[in-house]
Amino acid sequence: MSVPVLDVQGLAYAYPDGHQALFGVDLHVHQGERVALLGPNGAGKTTLVLHLNGILAAGAGSVRVSGLPVAKENLQEIRRRVGVVFQDPDDQLFMGSVRADVAFGPANLGLKGAALEERVMTALDLVGMADFAARPPHHLSFGQRRRVAVATVLAMEPEILVLDEPSSNLDPASRRELADIIRSLDVTVLMVTHDLPYALELCPRAVVLSDGHVVADDSTYDVLTDDALMRAHRLELPFGFDPRGIDSLPQ
Numbered sequence: 695m696s697v698p699v700l701d702v703q704g705l706a707y708a709y710p711d712g713h714q715a716l717f718g719v720d721l722h723v724h725q726g727e728r729v730a731l732l733g734p735n736g737a738g739k740t741t742l743v744l745h746l747n748g749i750l751a752a753g754a755g756s757v758r759v760s761g762l763p764v765a766k767e768n769l770q771e772i773r774r775r776v777g778v779v780f781q782d783p784d785d786q787l788f789m790g791s792v793r794a795d796v797a798f799g800p801a802n803l804g805l806k807g808a809a810l811e812e813r814v815m816t817a818l819d820l821v822g823m824a825d826f827a828a829r830p831p832h833h834l835s836f837g838q839r840r841r842v843a844v845a846t847v848l849a850m851e852p853e854i855l856v857l858d859e860p861s862s863n864l865d866p867a868s869r870r871e872l873a874d875i876i877r878s879l880d881v882t883v884l885m886v887t888h889d890l891p892y893a894l895e896l897c898p899r900a901v902v903l904s905d906g907h908v909v910a911d912d913s914t915y916d917v918l919t920d921d922a923l924m925r926a927h928r929l930e931l932p933f934g935f936d937p938r939g940i941d942s943l944p945q
C-alpha cells in the first residue's frame with residue numbers, strides 16, 4: 695500500500711505538569727480519506743491534533759506526514775502540508791481584509807503578484823466567499839468567518855485538512871453548506887467532532903480516542919451503531935437520531 699499521508703506511531707505525550715494525555719496512539723490515514731476523530735471531553739483529541747503540525751512535540755513515538763517526520767527542523771514544510779482549522783475562526787483571522795488573511799500564508803511561502811491573487815481567489819471560491827474578499831473579517835458572520843478560516847488553510851494547498859469542531863455554532867443551513875464544501879474538496883480530511891451525525895454524513899471512517907488510547911477504528915456507521923462501545927466511551931447520539939435509518943452513507 696502507498697505511504698500514508700498521516701502516519702502516527704506509538705505517540706505518547708505528557709503535559710509539563712505530568713498529566714499523561716496520550717498513550718501509544720497509532721493512526722494511519724491514506725490520501726483522500728475523510729476520517730472523524732471522536733471521543734469524550736478530555737480524551738486527547740486536541741492534544742493529538744497539536745502534534746500533527748508540531749505545536750506539541752512527541753514524548754515518545756512519531757508522526758510523519760507523507761513520510762516527513764514532524765520535527766523542529768521540518769516545521770515550515772509540515773505546516774504547509776498540514777492545515778489546521780481551529781474551532782474559533784478569530785484565532786486565524788487577524789488582517790484588515792479577507793483577501794489579506796487568505797494571502798498571508800502563501801505570501802510567506804514567497805508567492806506574489808498574479809500567482810498570489812489566483813491562489814487567494816481559488817481558495818475563497820472553494821468556500822463560496824469570493825465576493826467577500828475586500829471585507830474586514832470582523833464584519834462577517836461567525837459562519838462566514840469559519841469559511842474564511844478554511845480558505846486561509848486551503849490557500850496553502852495542504853495535504854491534510856484538520857478541522858476542529860467544524861460544525862460548532864453554525865445554524866443548520868450553514869452547517870449543511872459547510873458539509874457540501876468539505877465533501878467537494880479534493881483533500882485528505884481529519885475532522886475532530888462531537889457532532890456524530892456530521893461525522894456519519896462526512897466521514898466513512900471514525901477513530902475513537904478515550905483516555906488517551908485509540909479504542910476503535912472502524913467505519914463510522916459501525917462505531918455509531920456499537921451501543922456498548924458508545925456507552926463505554928460516553929458517546930451519545932442526539933435524541934431521535936438513528937444511524938440505522940440513514941439510507942445513503944459517504945463513500
Ligand SMILES: Nc1ncnc2c1ncn2[C@@H]1O[C@H](COP(=O)(O)OP(=O)(O)OP(=O)(O)O)[C@@H](O)[C@H]1O
Pocket residue numbers: 709710711713714715733734735736737738739740741742
Ligand atoms: N496544558 C495542559 N496541561 C495539563 N493537562 C492538559 C493540558 N491541556 C489538556 N490537558 C489534559 O489532557 C487531557 C486531554 O485533553 P484534550 O484537550 O486533548 O482533550 P479533548 O479530547 O480535545 O477534549 P475536548 O473534547 O473537551 O476538547 C485532558 O485530561 C486535559 O485535562
